[in-house]
Amino acid sequence: DCIVHAAVRGVTKRADGKFVLALDDGAAQSFDRVIVATTTRAIQVRMGITDTSNLFAPEVMRAIKETHMVSSSKLFILTRDKFWLRHGLPHNIQTDTLARGIYCLDYAPDDPYAHGVVLISYTWEDDSHKILSLTDKIERCKRLVAEIGAVSPAFAAHLFPLDNDYARNVISHDWLLDPYALGAFKLNHPGEDVHSQALFYQFQTAADPTVDSGIYLAGCCCSFTGGWIEGAVQTAINAASAVIHSLGGTLAEGNPLDAMRSRYRYGD
Missing domain, CATH: 3.50.50.60 (FAD/NAD(P)-binding domain)
Incomplete structure (x- = not known):
């Protein structure tokens, strides 16, 4: 071998x-x-x-x-807690904004105090192409959260990374720019x-x-x-x-x- x-x-x-x-x-x-x-x-x-x-x-x-x-883009935010459960907010939001699909992910369903993960900008094709120019993940994150705020201000108010650390707790990926996939x-x-x-x-x-x-x-x-x-x-x-x-x-x-x-x- x-x-x-x-x-x-x-x-x-x-x-x-x-x-x-x-x-x-x-x-x-x-x-x-x-x-x-x-x-x-x-x-x-x-x-x-x-x-x-x-x-x-x-x-x-x-x-x-x-x-x-197909081209696709995703952005993940690690949050301090699963705020959508504490405040009775939707676990999924679909919009016609740049953000498109927002998904609340619970990787520790047995622990109500565990961190949460929110997947935003789950976008495809033209919607993915639109945000490729936002190459800085911090700028992209804040721009997408602002778009979500126009649809659900209550949800967007809690949508910031753990410890407000965008560098460590926000991950963005564009498959079109992935050097090993190119799509x-x-x-x-x-x-x-x-x-x-x-x-x-x-x-x-x-x-x-x-x-x-x-x-x-x-x-x-x-x-x-x-x-x-x-x-x-x-x-x-x-x-x-x-x-x-x-x-x-x-x-x-x-x-x-x-x-x-x-x-x-x-x-x-």
């Missing part, structure tokens, strides 16, 4: 068929087979795999480059199901030695159910089956490589 605690920055295939993984700590590792389970955007932008034409078929390359990913999850635009099919069935190249490159896609971005663990698990099993078969191993009857034949014919 080999566990490498470093991000992969590139994958290339040598003339002898082995793969070389370039790591962000400057090191390199070689392997016989590779499973790529990151997002399609990370495959293209961070790892540059699509610059190497001999790894994937053209339709798979296109799917990696064109598959849509929250795959969500097809109309007509992009053909891309999902190209990504999902890519692992079946292992069944044909003439087209088997030894690299296989997995993860929810390469499934039909982007953003859900089911798609990630299913594609992981698919890719593992591909590796076993490609290296000469024996698969159990009913395995995905042999048994999965149904595809939707988009031209019909």
Whole structure:
């Protein structure tokens, strides 16, 4: 077994068929087979795999480059207590303001005196894009609380971090700016199901030695159910089956490589 605690920055295939993984700590590792389970955007932008034409078929390359990913933003506030319980305030607020969704999270339901957590600005796509310019989390937090104050002044009056420490007790995250994801999850635009099919069935190249490159896609971005663990698990099993078969191993009857034949014919 080999566990490498470093991000992969590139994958290339040598003339002898082995793969070389370039790591962000400057090191390199070689392997016989590779499973790529990151997002399609990370495959293209961070790892540059699509610059190497001999790894994937053209339709798979296109799917990696064109598959849509959702942007999302979240901001969490650690509060001194679960004020919504003490003051009979709503546990969830939905608005048409910049804040959009506000969720009160109780991680210690058996302890009425425990800290609380409030998730605000649970936003997607355009609503997420609007607040990307608020790069300072303190400024963003106060701006969003002000928006909530216009809807529920009583709730907003309690919405400040523990010890008034915004630096430590406020966390903000934008998935579009996440260097390891570049988006929250795959969500097809109309007509992009053909891309999902190209990504999902890519692992079946292992069944044909003439087209088997030894690299296989997995993860929810390469499934039909982007953003859900089911798609990630299913594609992981698919890719593992591909590796076993490609290296000469024996698969159990009913395995995905042999048994999965149904595809939707988009031209019909």
